[in-house]
Amino acid sequence: MKGTFPIDKFQSLRTPFYYYDTQLLRRTLELIRTETARYGNYMVHYAVKANANPKLLAIIREGGLGADCVSGGEIRAALQAGFPAGKIVFAGVGKADWEINLALDHNIFCFNVESIPELEVINRLAAAQGKKARVAFRINPDVGAHTHANITTGLAENKFGIRMEDMEHVIHLAQDMEHVDFIGLHFHIGSQILDMGDFVALCNRINELLDRLEAGCIQVEHVNVGGGLGIDYAHPNRQSVPDFKAYFATYAKHLKLRPYQTLHFEPGRAIVGQCGSLISRVLYVKQGANKKFAILDAGMTDLIRPALYQAYHKIENISSDRPMQTYDVVGPVCESSDVFGKAVDLNGVQRDDFIALRSAGAYGEIMASGYNCRELPMGYTSDELAHG
Numbered sequence: 277m278k279g280t281f282p283i284d285k286f287q288s289l290r291t292p293f294y295y296y297d298t299q300l301l302r303r304t305l306e307l308i309r310t311e312t313a314r315y316g317n318y319m320v321h322y323a324v325k326a327n328a329n330p331k332l333l334a335i336i337r338e339g340g341l342g343a344d345c346v347s348g349g350e351i352r353a354a355l356q357a358g359f360p361a362g363k364i365v366f367a368g369v370g371k372a373d374w375e376i377n378l379a380l381d382h383n384i385f386c387f388n389v390e391s392i393p394e395l396e397v398i399n400r401l402a403a404a405q406g407k408k409a410r411v412a413f414r415i416n417p418d419v420g421a422h423t424h425a426n427i428t429t430g431l432a433e434n435k436f437g438i439r440m441e442d443m444e445h446v447i448h449l450a451q452d453m454e455h456v457d458f459i460g461l462h463f464h465i466g467s468q469i470l471d472m473g474d475f476v477a478l479c480n481r482i483n484e485l486l487d488r489l490e491a492g493c494i495q496v497e498h499v500n501v502g503g504g505l506g507i508d509y510a511h512p513n514r515q516s517v518p519d520f521k522a523y524f525a526t527y528a529k530h531l532k533l534r535p536y537q538t539l540h541f542e543p544g545r546a547i548v549g550q551c552g553s554l555i556s557r558v559l560y561v562k563q564g565a566n567k568k569f570a571i572l573d574a575g576m577t578d579l580i581r582p583a584l585y586q587a588y589h590k591i592e593n594i595s596s597d598r599p600m601q602t603y604d605v606v607g608p609v610c611e612s613s614d615v616f617g618k619a620v621d622l623n624g625v626q627r628d629d630f631i632a633l634r635s636a637g638a639y640g641e642i643m644a645s646g647y648n649c650r651e652l653p654m655g656y657t658s659d660e661l662a663h664g
């Protein structure tokens with residue numbers, strides 16, 4: 277089954293562009309709202325790095341979520357979209373002084389701190405502002421996720437987080453500092469995780485750590501388990517709203533939260549991934565030695581995931597019901613890796629047909645570049661095309 281697209285509205289738009297189904301986004305946010313409401317102490321922050329399109333950020337903010345930011349630019353984008361500073365968390369291994377100061381200026385909810393040198397800088401900059409910064413420590417739980425090596429972050433060998441052995445030491449350091457307030461622990465084991473067993477492994481590790489801290493009389497008010505819930509790239513229409521019910525239930529079942537603790541989540545991909553498609557036109561159909569190429573006006577500069585992670589995106593010819601034929605679907609950029617898919621079955625392709633690359637709402641538009649002096653793709657929502 278193909279997706280449904282307002283092709284008549286597409287005719288007047290310059291391709292390539294991103295098209296966002298905001299109804300699907302709203303349904304996803306509604307499921308998150310009803311499922312978290314069961315638990316009372318669950319708080320969801322959207323990982324802005326997945327997609328910072330202001331139109332989507334506004335909808336996500338209306339849905340009641342907070343924002344998980346990894347740079348000063350993302351903090352600005354979140355504030356501009358109306359996220360309250362009290363619902364913004366700031367993560368990242370390399371926070372620059374200006375970014376820390378920006379976060380302090382606005383009194384964001386929490387810094388997720390990844391090293392002792394960073395903690396010292398935050399303490400010093402907070403002192404200069406006469407403030408106390410809330411901090412959580414990102415702990416590297418040494419839990420592997422069964423996902424692509426480039427998007428696994430929770431193993432001891434990764435650059436992220438503080439080693440478990442050092443946890444008590446850094447907490448004591450923070451407790452002795454005047455201008456930081458230790459409030460919690462943060463974890464994030466990777467991305468595109470579909471095996472709930474990976475999250476169970478994280479829960480088990482967190483349970484051990486919380487027991488250890490409790491035995492040492494250290495109270496942890498906030499536990500943040502990061503993001504990582506995956507989506508079904510092979511079947512964008514089968515479960516277009518990811519299974520947040522099972523996801524939250526996994527944590528409810530396996531994590532031994534204390535009554536005074538709040539559990540925080542930071543999904544990115546699972547919120548915006550399925551609502552976005554990259555729409556492009558076919559420029560040429562070229563006969564090669566033993567195959568046909570469909571050459572699109574979209575390339576790796578618009579959607580880099582296939583070139584960067586060998587990621588799969590379902591490709592559909594949304595203009596055609598002609599009989600199926602097989603194509604290598606490629607972009608115009610001068611790189612051999614500018615390939616969206618090899619031996620892809622599509623309804624017979626002609627010049628000017630619209631091609632949709634599905635499940636491209638996360639890590640798509642936001643990763644676009646100007647390589648080859650190409651223009652950045654626009655992003656349109658179904659709302660604005662319906663009314664425009």
Ligand SMILES: *Cc1c(COP(=O)(O)O)cnc(C)c1O
Nearest residue numbers: 323464467503504542543544545
């Ligand atoms: C990237 C990231 C996320 C979001 O990951 P998804 O796989 O998109 O859900 C959440 N938290 C942190 C710290 C991240 O780096």
